[in-house]
Each structure stands twice: as C-alpha cells, then as structure tokens.
Amino acid sequence: KAGVTQTPRYLIKTRGQQVTLSCSPISGHRSVSWYQQTPGQGLQFLFEYFSETQRNKGNFPGRFSGRQFSNSRSEMNVSTLELGDSALYLCASSLPGGANTGELFFGEGSRLTVL
C-alpha cells in the first residue's frame, strides 16, 4: 500500500509569491491534515479536511488555505509569502478518528524556503 505522498519535496520562492503544495493520502483515507514544522515554533496544526470539508483550522492567517478533492487528495496554498513561512509542511492522512487514536500517517513533507 503506497504511503502519503507530498509534492514537491523542495521548493524555493521569493517574498510575495504564492505556493501550492499537494498531498495524496493513503488509499481509503478520507481525512487529511496539514502541519507546519519550524525550528522555532515546532509542529503547528494548520487545518484538517474530511470529505472535501474543512473540519478544523489552526491559528494561522488567511494567507494559508487548503482544499480537498473528491478523491481525498488535498492541496494547501500560501499566498503573499513571507520569510517566516519557510518551513517543512507535513501532510498526514487517516481514517476518521485516526488523529485521536494514533493512526495518523505522515508524508515526508514539502520543504519551502522563502527568500
């Protein structure tokens, strides 16, 4: 069974640009969540989608957005990039309740560098 796939793995952008990151969950998983990982702030929850609906949202500005498609694939978008957006963005997929019980499966992440 293929794992969680994130693309691109690495990307470099400049301030003011926007970026779109993609996540393909494990087959059968309908819940997809996103986390931002930085050395200073650690792992911060961005949002979670289930059946194309955003169910949970973390404390991030409106420049951070996401969506989920009918095949459960998810994308997140960051507009008007700032230097502080440089981070590893992790996607995780699960069956319903997976985050609560530990059955959360992570991708390798997309490392974004903003210059």
Add this chain to the structure above:
Amino acid sequence: AQTVTQSQPEMSVQEAETVTLSCTYDTSESDYYLFWYKQPPSRQMILVIRQEAYKQQNATENRFSVNFQKAAKSFSLKISDSQLGDAAMYFCASPLISNFGNEKLTFGTGTRLTIIP
C-alpha cells in the same frame, strides 16, 4: 491552555544503553490518548507508542516503553538497548480533546536523540 511540553531539546545515549525522554501535558479531559512520534532525519514521522489515559498499565512496544503518571500529567518514553537507528527527533503528542471530530494533534517541541556508537 491545553499544551504538551518537552523540556529536553537534546539527549544523547551510548549504544545499547537506556535513555528516558520526558513529556508533560495539560488537559482537562478525563480520557485521551498520548503518543510518542519519531522523526528520523529526512524521513517520515512515525508512531512509536501510544497510551490511552484510562488504562493504568504502561504501554510497551519491544524496546520502547512509557511511564505514564496521570495525576502528574507526565508521559515519559524509555528506550532500552538503544540502537543507531533510534537516532531521531522524538515528539510527544496528544489530541488532548477526546471528541471524535477533533482531528488535531498538539505536539511538544521535540527532543533530538543522538546515539553514540
């Protein structure tokens, strides 16, 4: 506030020795899960071990075990017979809220574990 705290940014241990990583948390819930996740360099984060709060018995997975002290809100990870492949960032995490629709984990800041050959 519901938080997870790891007070050891870095730890090191000799190969084959035992090491304990500390974690404390704060929640008002009576039942919840607690987890230790491992993030090797440039690799995926994976679940190491989990503990359900209502279970008094400490969880064990091969060389990994926890010391769960519910009253003290403490959840430490013990790694026995440390191996080179155990080198990684270790994160303590919990949903902290038990309702089904809350698909969100709160993570500690992590402990970087180095294994000395």
